[in-house]
Amino acid sequence: xxxxxxxxxxxxxxxxxxxxxxxxxxxxxxxxxxxxxxxxxxxxxxxxxxxxxxxxxxxxxxxxxxxxxxxxxxxxxxxxxxxxxxxxxxxxxx
Numbered sequence: 758x759x760x761x762x763x764x765x766x767x768x769x770x771x772x773x774x775x776x777x778x779x780x781x782x783x784x785x786x787x788x789x790x791x792x793x794x795x796x797x798x799x800x801x802x803x804x805x806x807x808x809x810x811x812x813x814x815x816x817x818x819x820x821x822x823x824x825x826x827x828x829x830x831x832x833x834x835x836x837x838x839x840x841x842x843x844x845x846x847x848x849x850x851x
Contacts, residue, residue: 790806805820807823823839
């Protein structure tokens with residue numbers, strides 16, 4: 758399977774397996790967040806969460822503290838999808 762990333766409007770093949778796997782892992786975890794937003798809103802309202810392997814690993818009210826939790830665990834923040842779970846209904850006017 759050929760995978761490419763678009764840079765400056767031009768498709769660029771991804772040849773680095775580690776990078777490609779990182780993109781796939783990010784996409785899988787981000788999709789998991791979107792698919793489970795109702796549950797996340799109940800369990801982690803107004804919190805920052807760090808997700809890896811389709812699980813919430815860390816949650817904190819403060820993003821700096823969340824990043825510190827990740828650092829203290831010996832992991833890199835690149836190993837996680839970090840998202841803020843906003844309980845307020847925000848409408849964007851475009």
